[in-house]
Amino acid sequence: MVQILGVNFHELKLVKKALETFYALGPRTSERILAKHYIHPRAKMGSLAPKTVTALTAELSTMKIENDARKEVQDNIKRLRDMGTYRGKRHGQNLPVRGQRTRTQIWTARKLNKIERRG
Amino acid sequence: MSVPNCMRCLTRPSAVATAALRPFTVPVSVSLTAAGRVAAFSTTPAQQATPQKGSKTPAGRMDARIKRMANGHVRVGKRLHVGGKKGGTRPKAPLPGERKAYRKRIQLSNSNALPVKDLAELDGEHMLSEKNVAKVLSLPTAVIDQLRTVEAFKPTQTWGLFRDPSLLIRPETVDLMNRMQDSVANKQTLRLVIDGDKLTGKSILLLQALTQAFLKDWIVINIPEAQELTAACTEYAPIPGTEPVQYMQQVYILKLIQAIRKANEKVLSRLTTAYAHPELPQHIPVSSPILALANAAKEPDSAWTVFSALWKELSSNIRGRPPILFALDGLHHIMKISKYRNAAFDLIHSHDLALIKLFTDYLSGQASLPNGGAIIAATSRNNCPVSASLELALEQRLATQNGEEPPAKKPYFKGYDSRVEGAMKSAQVLRIKGVSKLETRSLMEYWAASGLLRTTVDEVAVSEKWMLGGNGVLGEMERASLLTMRL
Known part of the structure; x- marks a missing residue:
């Protein structure tokens, strides 16, 4: 097991995929992080040197990921609602925000559009 | 008219049908089941055998639900279970890297191929002399090990068909x-x-x-x-x-x-x-x-x-x-x-x-x-x-x-x-480029001596393979004559 930012990963997991498990860290960012630390794209967690693991953790701790990124989204929604905008109101009602029909097919909005949005 | 046996069971008639067909057979040891059937011999493993009715095991409970015909045959609910939790254990999955190792393995010898007699072993001078062109020579064992160490053999090459790895000397080799x-x-x-x-x-x-x-x-x-x-x-x-x-x-x-x-x-x-x-x-x-x-x-x-x-x-x-x-x-x-x-x-x-x-x-x-x-x-x-x-x-x-x-x-x-x-x-x-017909002939004679080519190596056969192989392209000739065999 290799620990990055407090999360344990299996030794056979690809480093790229492991980085992408963090919220708000996608394929483009993970590619750049790998290049910055001279890790080849097919590297597995088990092949990382301890100092690289430390460097990765240090790098990730300066980035806006996981709860910080979630907080940013929630703040944005909250700001919309506090301003009393239509978009803020629709978020509060768990309804589509951008003029979609509400007769059918609003599962995604029901799931995601909340004031305290999870992810 | 309905048949006494269901179509599924035709290959292995039931004990009842067997008894009806062969009335004079007397089983040595007779065990009567609840349905009154005789089970003298069965090839079904004990684990898969239908348990007795009313038993407490899950399979027994399922058996109670299975609808039995009057003649003792099962018409419904008798299906092959593939996967799932029921039945036997799954085969063990290969370990990480095992499949790749199998795919990339280098096999340099085939004990089913015939050893070729009078095959000289390569030495340092063989490949320098023009007179050895179109000869097939075998690799010395020590060099095989060294070549294997530097990964000179490739999995796509046909070393695994022959008894020993051997090489054809070409004019390009000598050059x-x-x-x-x-x-x-x-x-x-x-x-x-x-x-x-x-x-x-x-x-x-x-x-x-x-x-x-x-x-x-x-x-x-x-x-x-x-x-x-x-x-x-x-x-x-x-x-x-x-x-x-x-x-x-x-x-x-x-x-x-x-x-x-x-x-x-x-x-x-x-x-x-x-x-x-x-x-x-x-x-x-x-x-x-x-x-x-x-x-x-x-x-x-x-x-x-x-x-x-x-x-x-x-x-x-x-x-x-x-x-x-x-x-x-x-x-x-x-x-x-x-x-x-x-x-x-x-x-x-x-x-x-x-x-x-x-x-x-x-x-x-x-x-x-x-x-x-x-x-x-x-x-x-x-x-x-x-x-x-x-x-x-x-x-x-x-x-x-x-x-x-x-x-x-x-x-x-x-x-x-x-x-x-x-x-x-x-x-x-x-x-x-491709090899000449002389080299093709020498190579085909080696194949024939190894028991891999079962035709007479004459001018017609040599010309045929040479032409099938795109005017003597070695790999294509191998494809045309060795790799199409149904081994």
Whole structure:
């Protein structure tokens, strides 16, 4: 097991995929992080040197990921609602925000559009 | 009219039906079940056997739900269970890497093939003489081990069909071996690229060069697949203090050092170091054995330093140092921009990777081997990335060698690479084609003697296979005559 930012990963997991498990860290960012630390794209967690693991953790701790990124989204929604905008109101009602029909097919909005949005 | 047995059970009639058909059979031991059936013998394993009605096991409860016909046959609910939790255990999944190891295994012997009698064993002189052209000769066991260590055999080649690995001597073989011989005599570096169509035997010719080098006690360094170096599948790191920045591939180089050490042990054990190497992780005093220097590579981090020191020793201008053969297969892969990226997220050119830079420096003639030797690269035409500069350079070198006007660059094409042109500016090109009918005949006789070709080897058969193989393309002939067999 290799620990990055407090999360344990299996030794056979690809480093790229492991980085992408963090919220708000996608394929483009993970590619750049790998290049910055001279890790080849097919590297597995088990092949990382301890100092690289430390460097990765240090790098990730300066980035806006996981709860910080979630907080940013929630703040944005909250700001919309506090301003009393239509978009803020629709978020509060768990309804589509951008003029979609509400007769059918609003599962995604029901799931995601909340004031305290999870992810 | 309905049949007494259901269609599923026709192949194995029930005990009732058997009893009805053969009324005189008296079972030795009779056990009566609740349904009153006789079970004298069954091939069903105990685990899968239908449990008795009313038993407490899950299978027994299920059995109670199964609807039985009056004649004792099961019409519904009797289905083959594949997977799922019911039934036996699943077979064990292969361990990580096991499938790949099976796919990449090298089989060099087939005990079902006939041993070929009167097959001479290769020695250092066989491949130098014109009179051995079109002969098939077997590889000595010691050299087989060495070749295996440097990964000269490939899984796609047909070694696994024959009793022992053997090689066909071609005119190109004799030509190449004589050029290698001359390079040692003149203390020059042979810089050569083997090119040719698909399946014409480029990798085998490279293997013959490696064989000859081992037989002649050269030091052999082989990169069996150049794509492993540039496809971004092995560790890399910038080498400190290099400008422009070069990159080492620690893990690959550590493996390479170990292969060099193991394959060339006989030659290296005679040599001693001539320089002090203060940069090494462990102290190696001057005139200690070179094997000790090679053994200093234990960690990937120090691998490049050790390799540089080893190369400095081997390629130094000291009397008694043996010639070196540095071979590489899959030249196109190192004549392009690699898949690696630097910290600024720019792609790294293959020639910035230190090991490849070393190879191209010698291929271009920027550096030379003072004790003679050869830098040989083979192209691979099946797995061949586009490299316009390399293709052009190959055509230009060939035209120059034949005394023709070399073709010019396309004026408005932007895909040329000046570094590739520089690397290829003065290398020789050996283009190989199909074999002659004489060689085909010799090869087919070898196949027939191995018991793999069951036709008379006469002029008609030879011509047929030669033509089926695209005018003597070796791999195509193998496909046409060996690989289509239903073994």
